[in-house]
Structures are given as C-alpha cells and as structure tokens.
Amino acid sequence: MTDTIIIGGGAAGCFAAVHAARYGKSVLLFEKNERLGRKLRITGKGRCNVTNNSPAEEHMRNIPVNPRFMYSSFAGFDAECTMRFFEELGVPLKTERGNRVFPVSDKADDIADALGREMKALGVEVINRRVTRILTENGAVCGVSAGGTEYCSQSVLIACGGRSYPATGSTGDGYTLARALGHTVTELKPSLVPLTSPDKYCAEMMGLSLRNVTLNLMDGNKCIYSELGEMLFTHFGVSGPLVLSASSHIRDMQPDRYRLLIDLKPALSHEQLDARIQRDFSENLNRDFQNGIRKLLPAKLIPVAVKLSGIAPERKINGITKEERRKFGELIKAFPVRISGFRPIDEAIITSGGISTKEIDPGTMESKIVSGLYFAGEVIDVDAYTGGFNLQIAFSTAYTAALNM
Numbered sequence: 077m078t079d080t081i082i083i084g085g086g087a088a089g090c091f092a093a094v095h096a097a098r099y100g101k102s103v104l105l106f107e108k109n110e111r112l113g114r115k116l117r118i119t120g121k122g123r124c125n126v127t128n129n130s131p132a133e134e135h136m137r138n139i140p141v142n143p144r145f146m147y148s149s150f151a152g153f154d155a156e157c158t159m160r161f162f163e164e165l166g167v168p169l170k171t172e173r174g175n176r177v178f179p180v181s182d183k184a185d186d187i188a189d190a191l192g193r194e195m196k197a198l199g200v201e202v203i204n205r206r207v208t209r210i211l212t213e214n215g216a217v218c219g220v221s222a223g224g225t226e227y228c229s230q231s232v233l234i235a236c237g238g239r240s241y242p243a244t245g246s247t248g249d250g251y252t253l254a255r256a257l258g259h260t261v262t263e264l265k266p267s268l269v270p271l272t273s274p275d276k277y278c279a280e281m282m283g284l285s286l287r288n289v290t291l292n293l294m295d296g297n298k299c300i301y302s303e304l305g306e307m308l309f310t311h312f313g314v315s316g317p318l319v320l321s322a323s324s325h326i327r328d329m330q331p332d333r334y335r336l337l338i339d340l341k342p343a344l345s346h347e348q349l350d351a352r353i354q355r356d357f358s359e360n361l362n363r364d365f366q367n368g369i370r371k372l373l374p375a376k377l378i379p380v381a382v383k384l385s386g387i388a389p390e391r392k393i394n395g396i397t398k399e400e401r402r403k404f405g406e407l408i409k410a411f412p413v414r415i416s417g418f419r420p421i422d423e424a425i426i427t428s429g430g431i432s433t434k435e436i437d438p439g440t441m442e443s444k445i446v447s448g449l450y451f452a453g454e455v456i457d458v459d460a461y462t463g464g465f466n467l468q469i470a471f472s473t474a475y476t477a478a479l480n481m
C-alpha cells in the first residue's frame with residue numbers, strides 16, 4: 077500500500093511527487109514514457125519558459141477561461157515560490173522580456189533533470205507503465221491498474237496532461253480515466269495553435285518569416301489582440317509566435333468571423349510611410365510598379381501586395397496617382413489575411429477545455445465526486461496565454477494537490 081499514486085511524469089506529476097514526498101508520503105509515480113518530462117524538455121523551444129515573474133493577479137489576467145479557479149492555488153504557491161524552488165534545486169534562473177523566466181543555461185533539460193534528481197533523492201518510485209483504470213470502493217479511490225497489475229493507494233492524482241503534442245505522451249488518458257469515474261470533460265479545443273486561411277496567397281508566400289510586424293486580430297470590426305513580433309506564412313495559412321498567441325483569443329471559430337490585419341511597417345505612421353513610398357517612387361519613376369517597391373517589402377510579398385493593391389504590376393511608377401499611392405500605404409499598414417480555422421489539436425501548444433472545474437475543489441484539487449481523487453496540470457479546464465503561465469498553472473495546482481493528498 078502506497079500513500080499516494082501519481083499518474084503522469086510531466087511538469088505537474090513530477091512537481092506533485094516532490095512535494096508529497098517532502099511531506100513524508102510514500103509516492104508511486106506512473107509514467108508511460110521511458111523518460112520523465114518529455115513535453116517539459118521541449119518547452120520554450122528547448123529553453124523552458126518556466127514561469128512569469130509577476131504577481132498572481134497578472135497570472136489571473138493571462139488565463140482567459142476559469143481564472144478564479146486558480147485563486148487559492150496561486151495564493152498557496154505563486155511564481156516567486158516556483159523560482160525559489162528551482163534555484164534551491166541548483167538551477168539559476170533569469171527574467172527576460174515580458175517577465176518570462178528561463179534557466180540561465182537556456183536548457184529545459186536542466187528543469188526536468190532537477191525534478192528527476194529530487195524525486196530520486198526523496199525516494200519517489202517511478203514505474204514506466206500506462207495506467208488504464210482507477211480503482212474505487214464505496215465512492216473513494218483505492219488504487220490503479222497498470223500493465224495488468226493492481227496497485228493500492230489512498231489517494232490518486234491525475235496529472236496526465238492534455239491532448240496536444242501526443243508524441244510527448246499526452247494523449248488524453250486523463251479525460252478517459254476521469255470520465256469513467258463520473259467526471260465531466262468540457263469540449264477540448266486547440267489553443268496556442270497555427271491558423272488556417274482560405275487566402276491562397278499565404279501558400280504563395282510559404283516560408284516567409286516576418287519580424288517586427290504588428291499583428292492585429294479582428295473579430296468583425298473590433299481588434300481583440302494586437303502585438304509586435306514575429307510570424308510566418310505556411311502552406312495552410314499562418315504560424316509563428318504572434319499567431320499562436322493570437323489563436324488563444326479566438327473563442328468561437330466561425331468562417332468569415334476573424335481576420336488578421338498585419339502592419340508591415342509598425343515603426344512608421346501613415347504619413348511617414350507615405351513619405352517613404354514617395355521617396356522610393358521618386359528614385360524609380362520610369363520603372364514598373366512591381367520593380368519600384370523592392371526596397372520596401374520582402375521579395376515573396378511583392379507579387380501578392382501588388383495584386384491586392386489593384387495597381388497593374390507593369391504600370392510605370394510615374395503614372396501612379398496620389399490616391400493609388402495612399403491606398404497602397406494603407407495596404408502595407410493593414411495587410412489582410414482571412415482566418416478559416418485552427419490547425420489540429422496535435423499541433424497545439426495547449427489543450428483548452430478538460431475536467432470541469434465545477435467538479436474540483438479549488439482549495440485542495442480534490443474531486444467533488446470521488447474521495448481521494450485529485451487533479452493537477454493541463455488535464456483541468458484551465459489554460460493561459462504564452463509567457464510561462466501554463467507551467468505555473470501546472471506547478472500551483474500540483475503543489476495544492478500534494479499538500480492535500
């Protein structure tokens with residue numbers, strides 16, 4: 077008989093294992109992969125944006141769905157606690173732009189390995205098997221079944237992650253295990269995911285990466301997200317950091333509802349851009365329009381921008397009217413890309429949706445349906461924007477569960 081069984085050796089599971097063991101509990105952790113923390117090791121492009129160095133209120137502001145559920149967990153274990161925890165484990169951290177916290181080494185492996193070492197030092201037993209069932213007796217958990225063997229325990233933590241990036245092990249088992257015990261799973265949707273576009277010109281610009289542009293996400297005529305940064309055109313539409321962040325602001329995807337307006341020259345006002353175009357035009361008065369704007373835009377973008385401008389590519393620059401030039405400037409300040417959908421959940425950074433927060437006690441992370449059953453991490457219906465907020469959700473909920481198990 078073990079005190080605590082944890083299902084999943086990802087960010088939340090390992091974190092909970094360390095804390096439960098520090099509270100003197102015997103811990104058995106099941107991880108179906110050979111290695112612990114496979115997803116954790118690829119976070120932040122292999123650098124792991126481990127948390128956001130900001131107060132709990134800022135974390136709540138970055139959680140679009142069910143932020144209040146996190147209130148108690150953040151009060152018990154916030155970003156400062158996370159930073160202290162990893163530094164005490166010998167992983168020095170640094171804070172970058174937007175309060176994003178990374179290991180000084182820029183290696184996500186250092187975070188995952190530190191957790192693994194601490195688990196070992198505390199005597200956490202790891203079994204590399206897939207849990208297929210949670211056992212209950214009289215409405216309370218009494219163990220799990222894995223690989224045909226039953227393991228007994230008074231408490232079980234589901235920390236199986238979501239359904240995105242399934243190659244890392246998060247294939248949605250947590251939802252199946254919880255559903256079998258009567259829990260509700262809200263609709264699962266991709267979040268922080270590339271976007272598809274019906275505009276064929278995206279594919280024509282495939283591989284083109286734009287830096288220092290401002291991406292505006294429009295819901296009808298209302299701008300619901302605007303940020304400066306980097307994005308990319310692909311064969312299906314758009315991707316890159318700005319697009320992933322914008323995607324998590326789309327709550328009700330419908331064809332023709334959302335579109336992007338890309339400001340290709342955010343450092344210039346409309347007037348400054350017009351002056352710049354005039355200068356380029358005056359140096360190329362006898363050239364074709366398509367050749368006279370080479371300094372202004374990346375090569376792959378020129379044929380598309382020319383087409384959208386309505387000015388014939390072979391028109392001589394000296395014949396272009398002031399009104400046409402002004403409109404061309406407007407196009408550069410608001411380059412349109414229509415959005416038709418999300419890429420599949422497999423390609424999403426985060427699974428939005430999950431175990432209904434109505435059925436979990438936010439102060440303990442215990443199930444309101446089955447006694448002794450706990451939840452932590454992405455399996456719960458809480459998700460956040462980019463910036464280290466998602467891992468903090470995993471750590472805070474894991475700490476709360478460990479404390480109460």
Ligand SMILES: Cc1cc2nc3c(=O)[nH]c(=O)nc-3n(C[C@H](O)[C@H](O)[C@H](O)COP(=O)(O)OP(=O)(O)OC[C@H]3O[C@@H](n4cnc5c(N)ncnc54)[C@H](O)[C@@H]3O)c2cc1C
Pocket residue numbers: 083084085086087088089106107108109112113114115116118119120121124125126127205206207208235236237238240241244245246247249250424425426452453454455463464465466467468470
């Ligand atoms: C490419 C990428 C980059 C990211 N970068 C960041 C970042 O920089 N900062 C940030 O805050 N967030 C980031 N995230 C999100 C973050 O990784 C997740 O929110 C976090 O890993 C969730 O932790 P978790 O423990 O709940 O789930 P996971 O880390 O997915 O762990 C779940 C574990 O459970 C195991 N498991 C599942 N089912 C079973 C079973 N039946 N039996 C045994 N084991 C099982 C899985 O194998 C897996 O190891 C990123 C995500 C991706 C995909």
